[in-house]
Amino acid sequence: MATAIAAAKAGVQGAVLLASKPPATAAKTLKGSKLVDAMHRNLYPHLYQQGGGSAPNRKIRQQMGTMKRYKQVEAEREARKVSWFRNKMRTSSSSTSASLWPPSPASRSPLSFHWASNRLAAQPQKPRAIRKACSDPVAATTASQLALHDPTGARTRLFDRANPECARVGDILLVRQRTGEPFAGVCINIRRRGVDTAILLRGQLTRIGIEMWYKVYSPLVEGIEVVQRAQRKARRARLTYMRKEKHDRGSVENVVRVYLRQKAALGNAEGSKKKGAAAAAAMAGGGKRKGNVKGKKGKKR
Secondary structure: OHHHHHHHHHHHHHHHHHHHHHHHHHHHHHHHHHHHHHHHHHHOHHHEOOOOOOOEOHHHHHHHHHHHHHHHHHHHHHHHHHHHHHHHHHOOOHHHHHOOOOOOHHHOOOOOOOOOOOOOOOOOOOOOOHHHHOOOHHHHHHHHHHHHHOOOOHHHHHOOOOOOOOOOOOOEEEEEEOOOOOEEEEEEEEEOOHHHOEEEEEEEEOOEEEEEEEEOOOOOEEEEEEEEOOOOOOOOOOOHHHHOOOOOOOOOHHHHHHHHHHHHHHHHHHHHHHHHHHHHHHHHOOOOOHHHHHHHHOOOO
C-alpha cells in the first residue's frame, strides 16, 4: 500500500514538472524575442519613431514589405528564366521556345523590370553534314597544299619511302634557296609530316659544326639535290651520334665542289651536242639563205 502511494506521488510530481516546462520555454522564447528587438533598436535607431516606440514606424514597415515583395518577384523571374532555357534546350523548334520568354504584359508585376520592346528572333540552326561534304578534311587539306607547293610532285617523290631512289639519312644534300647562299650537309634526320616535312642537315662553317632545319615544301626553298649517296643504309632513323667528334663527317665542301664541276661538264657536253645537231640540220637544209647575204652587203661600213 505504501509503495503504491509513493508511486502515485512520483507520477503526480512528474506530471507537474511536465506541465510546468512549456511555460518556461515560452518565457524563454519571449525573452529572446525582446532581446532581438532591443539589439535591432540599438543597431538601427533611425528606423524607429522619435517618441521611443518599441516597433518600427509605418513607413519603415512599408519599405520592408516592398523589399520582401521585390525579392519574391526576382525569385519568380529567375525561375521563369531557368524554365525557359530548359525548354529551349529540350525543344528543337524555335516557335515553342520563343513564346515562353519574355513573359506576357499581363503576367508582369509593377515591381519587375521593364522588358525590352524588341524581341530577339530565334532562328533554328541545322547541323551541317560535314561527313557528307568531306569525309577526311585533314587529308583533303594536305593534298590541296601539296598540289599548291609541289605541282610536279618531284619533292614528294624525293622523300617518299616507297621510292627506291629517295633521299635517306646519311646522304649529302644540297639545298638552294631563293634568297641567300646554298647550304650543303649530311642529312641526319627526316621528319615526315605531310606539308610540314623537314630535313636536318649538318655541315661545317669556319670549322664549326652547324645544323640547319629546312622545310621541304617551303616557298623559300628553290631546290634540293642529292650530292652523294651513303655507302650503306643507315641502321638508325636519326644520326645524332654524328654530333660527337669521333663520328663527325666534317666539311663537305670538297664533295660539293666536285659534284658541281661534274654537273657543269655534263651541261656543257649536252649544250655542245645540241649545237652540233643544229649545225648539221642547217647544212642539210642547203646553207645560208640569200636574203641574209643581201642584208649583209647592204650594210654601211
